[in-house]
Amino acid sequence: MKSSCEKFLILSVGVVLLITACSTRKNTLVSRNYHNLTAYYNYYFNGNKSYLKGVEKAENTYPLNYTNLLPVFTFGNKQMAGSLAGDMDRAVKKGSALIARHSLTVKPKPKSGILSKKYRAFYNQNEFCAWVPEAYLLIGKASVYSNDFDKAQQTFDFMFTQYPNNPILFEAKLWNARIEALLGRYEQSQEMLRSLETDKKLPEELKPELNFSFADLNIKRKSYREAIPYLEKAMEYRWHKSKRIRLTYLLGQLYEKVGQIEQSISYFKRVTRMNPPYETAFNAQIKLANLFQEGQKGKDLRKLLYKMAKDDKNIEYLDLVYYALSRIDLAEGNKNAAIENLTISVSKSVSNDFQKGLSSTTLADLYFERPNYIMAQAYYDTAVSVIDENYPDYAQVKLKADNLTELITNLRIVSHQDSLQRVALMSEPDRNALIAELIVRVQEEEQQKRKEEEEQRFNTSLYQQQQASQNLAGQQGGKWYFYNSATLGVGLSEFQMLWGKRKLEDNWRRKNKGISALIVTEQNDEVKEQAIAVQKVALSNKSREFYLLDLPLSDSAMKASISKVESSLIKAAEVYQNKMKDYPAAIKLYEEFAQRFQSSENLVAVYFNLYQLSKANNDNSRTTKYRDLLVTRFPNSPFAMAISNPDYLNTMKRQLAEEENGYQTIYTLVSNNQYAEAERLLTAAVTRYPKSNLMPKYDLLMAICKGGPGNLGDYRNALVEVSKKHPDTEEGKQATEMVAALNKLELKLTLGGNTESTSPKTDASKLSITYTDSDGEQYFMVVITNKMDLNRVKFNLVSFNLDNYINDNLNIASSQLNQSFNQIVVDVFPNKAKALDYYQRIKTQPDLFLNATAEECTFFLISKENYALFVAEKNIQNYLIFFKQYYK
Known part of the structure; x- marks a missing residue:
């Protein structure tokens, strides 16, 4: 009995001690040991194990792009963060649970007497469970691998404030510096790393990690030379x-x-x-x-690369193999072979956009040097379609592609239009014979294509049957297609037979997406050509009409075709001259233009360009030739004057400066509302500089001067004239905006309120035009903006009259009141009383006027005599004052 009591007592004491130890409200030796033990084995061990499992997975499966620098660390990648989510989330959860259940922040009962330095440090710490800071560090590191950098930094910042003397902070600071580098804050990252580097207390095991961090930072800053020693030093460890x-x-x-x-x-x-x-x-x-640069090793490397190209395992890497072969070719000075291998590299590229861009730009550069601008354009354009702004020299590649696209577009227009003109000028029998040959060629090509497609379908069908029979036994019955690996394999093989290996992207069927920009550039927006294109779609390419549609067979069509050639020749020559600096090619096109278009208004500018280019090339005979042509044929042109008079350009500069000063004076006068003086100076400037580039500005200022005194009609007319005269200039666009603003202003001034809400602020007897009160014949008048449906309002009024005044024989007429308003007149009412009855009934039905606002519509009565005065003045506000006073 006694033994049982003792056992019970011991058990009870044990339970009490255990409960006491579990609590985080008391800090004793027992509670500290309990929380440290359970925190590690129940939480930290499992959480850290999940973290290390995720790190190992990242090291082994990180997606490496060998065309770029490989990463120092295997975090910071969004794709990788997704695949590590399970392990890292578990690590965070375990760390959070450890902190929630085992954080021990209450102070222990202080010892009596003199306290040692060590005990005071122990007593003053903020956390008495040793694994809580470790849990915070675990949460921070796992958050970095999850790409949750905000959470990671918040965790590390909390550690810096709560555990300032804990050695674990060295690792927390290191990870914080890595985050700063990932976020592009390189100066802050370097400052943190330097602080750790100079700290003598830095643990030895963190030194290689510090070197890795320095290497990573310098690589991100593109300081590659500085990164190397840090990386080599870190690599000394296993x-x-x-x-x-x-x-x-x-x-x-x-x-x-x-x-x-x-x-x-x-x-x-x-x-x-x-x-x-x-x-x-x-x-x-x-x-x-x-x-490889040069030497005997080239043969061995070439042999190795050809062997690699034949290996089926390298199908996805053939673009790299043939690019490497082209590098050997270039090192040996064999550019033709390099072009062949680069062409294969581009065609074999499936998913490596960087390599496809690199091969394309290298190939384009080689064609550009020859020069073969057509092929160069095609490959620059291909490069631009697969690379982005992060590609080295992207801006330069894009510029070359754009310039060459502009050049080739114009050269093709010239070639195409010349061909069409030649066919159009043939006799009808010869033209029909040529078209017949084209039709035969199309039929033969289509027949050959059908034959090839039939063979491919047969081979595909045979392959499917073989694959189906081979995999029938191994197929997993009852599974949906996309869950069945065997049928998926057959489908993939069939797809690759038909289409080859394709990158997963939009428009994957298109063989050459790179030429799309050129196709778009060549499109013409003219309505006539759009109509022709629609007709061609409807016609068969095996009919004669299909080929006749494009031919310039009429005089107007031939004239338009010649105009396209003229314009495109100049544009192409200007690209050669100004954008590509290919002066011989520019001279060739300018001379072709001069030979073909002797009556063109652009001939003088072409001669001047030829003069300048010949002079730059030290071609004395050509320089003399085009100087003489300019002086003799265009003696009064600025180009001839610039050649004949060495001081001409200085004179022109002085004249331009003088004109600019005059313009500024006029602008100041207009700004200060001194319209009369500004108009006088404007008239003089227009007379003195009739061909000035400032003419749009002069015309706009003149329009403002006309509107300055308050004449809105003249003001609007002048602005409309400016917008028509200079539609493509800033001044023309500004004039259009001012007309729109003026119309809005007129709306407010004219229809600021309807006849019911408008109260006369001026006595009718003081109006500039004297209206007279009359009890005689009256009109009902409606004024609406020109944006409203005039015919709809008229129809509504006719319906209203038929329903209510069918015996009164009322007429309805409409006309334009001014540029912004239309008027509708209902006549005639025999007297004011009859008219007022009509007015009172109609104002209760706003739907007749499409429920227009007061600023869009107003209506009133007016006598036959006053109507003539109103039409002359066209001032609605004035008449509404009279109407409110005399029509009550």
């Missing part, structure tokens, strides 16, 4: 195999970036000896081939 391979490859890339080719080759060779994954080994071999 690391996981995948990490060591990746960083060794990165060192090879960095040495290549700084031009130290021997060291780069050494590191890439080291990669090949590390038994790396196939893709890494392949890219290292490609790098070694690309780094």
Whole structure:
């Protein structure tokens, strides 16, 4: 009995002690040991295990793009963050649960007597569970891998304030610096790393991680030379195999970036000896081939690359293989072979946009040097379609593509229109014979295409049958197609047979998306050509009418075709001259223009361009020829004067400066409402400088002067004239906006309120035109804006009259009151009383006037005599004052 009581007592004490230890309200030796033990084994151990599992997964599966520098770290990638979400979320949850259940912040009962320094430090700390700071660090690191940088930094900032003396802060600061680098805040990151570097208390195990961080920061800042020693120093430690391979490859890339080719080759060779994954080994071999300069090794590398090209495992990498072969060709000075290999590289590129862009720009550069601008344009345009702003020299590649597109577009217009003109000028029998040949050629091509398609369908069908029979036994019965790996494999193989390997993107069926910009550029927006295009779609390309539609067979069509050639020749020559600096090509086109278009108004400018280009090329005979042509044929042109009079340009500069000063004076006068003096100076300026570039500005200021005294009619008319005369200038557009603003102002002034809400502020007897009160014949008058449906309002009034005044024989007429308003007149009422009855009945039915606002519509009565005065003045506000006073 006694023994049982003792056992019960001991058990009870144990339970009490356990409950006491579980509490975070008391801080004792027992409670601290309990929380440290359970925090580690129940939470931190499992959370850290999930974190390390995620880190290992990131190291082994990080998506590496070998055309760019490989990463130092395997975090900061959105795609990777998604695949690590499960492990990192579990780490965060375990860390958060540890903090919630085992954070021990209450102070222990202080000892009596003199306290040691060590005890005071222990007593003053903010956390008494050793694993809570570790949990915060775990949450921060896992958040970085999850790309939740805000949460990570908030966690680290909390640690900095709560645990200022805890050694764990070194690692927290290191991770915080890495986040700053990821976010592009390089100065802040460097400052944090420097602070850690100079801290003598930095733990030894963090020094290689610090070096990795310095290397990563310098790479992000493109300071590649500074990154190398940090990375090499960090690599002295033993690391996981995948990490060591990746960083060794990165060192090879960095040495290549700084031009130290021997060291780069050494590191890439080291990669090949590390038994790396196939893709890494392949890219290292490609790098070694690309780094080849000259010598006997070229034969060995070429042999290796051809062997790689034949290996089915390398189908996805053929663009890299043939690009490497082109590098060897260029090193040996064989540009023709390089062009062949680069062409294959571009055609074989499936998913590597960077490599396709690199191969395309290299190929385009080679064609540009020849020069073969048509092929150069095609490949620059292909490059632009697959690269983005992050590509090296993107702006330069884009500029070349745009310039060449403009050039080729105009050259093709010239060639196309010349061909059409030649056919149009043939005799009808010859023309019909040519068209017949074209139709036969089309029929033969279509027949050949049908034959090839039938063969392909047969082969595809045969392949499907073979695959189906081979996989029938292994297919998983009852599964939907997209869950069945066997049927999916057959479908993929069939797709690749038909289309090849295609990148997952829009418009994947289009063979050459790069030429789309050129096609768009060539489109003509003229209505006539659109109509022709519609007709051609409806016609068969095996009918004669299909080919006749484009031909300029009429005089007007031939004239339009010749005009296109004239315009495009000049545009193409200007691209050669101003954008590509190909002066011989520019001279050739300008001379063709001069020969073909002797009566063109552009001939004088063409002669001057030929004079300047010949002079720049030190071609004395051509320089003399075009100088003489300018002086003799166009003696009064500015070009001839500039050649004949050495001081002509200085004189023109002085004249322009004088004119500009005069314009500023006029502008100031207009701004100060001194319209009369401004108008006088404007008239003189227009007379003195009839061909001035400032003419749109002069005309706009003149219009403002006309409106200054308050004459809205003249003001509007002058502004409309400016907008018509200079439609494509800033002044013309401004005039259009001013007319619109003026119309709005007139609406407010004219229809500021309807006849019911408008109260006369002026006595009718004081109006400029004297209206007389009359009991005789009256009209009912409606004024609406020209934006309202006039015919609809008239129809409504006719219906109203038929329903209510069918015996009164009322007529309805409409006309334009001014540029902004229309008027409708209902006549005739025999007297004022009859008219007022009509007015009172109609004002209760706003739907007759389409429920227009007071600013859109007003109506009133007016006598036959006063109507004649109103039409002469056309001032609605004046008459409404009279109406309110005398029609009550």
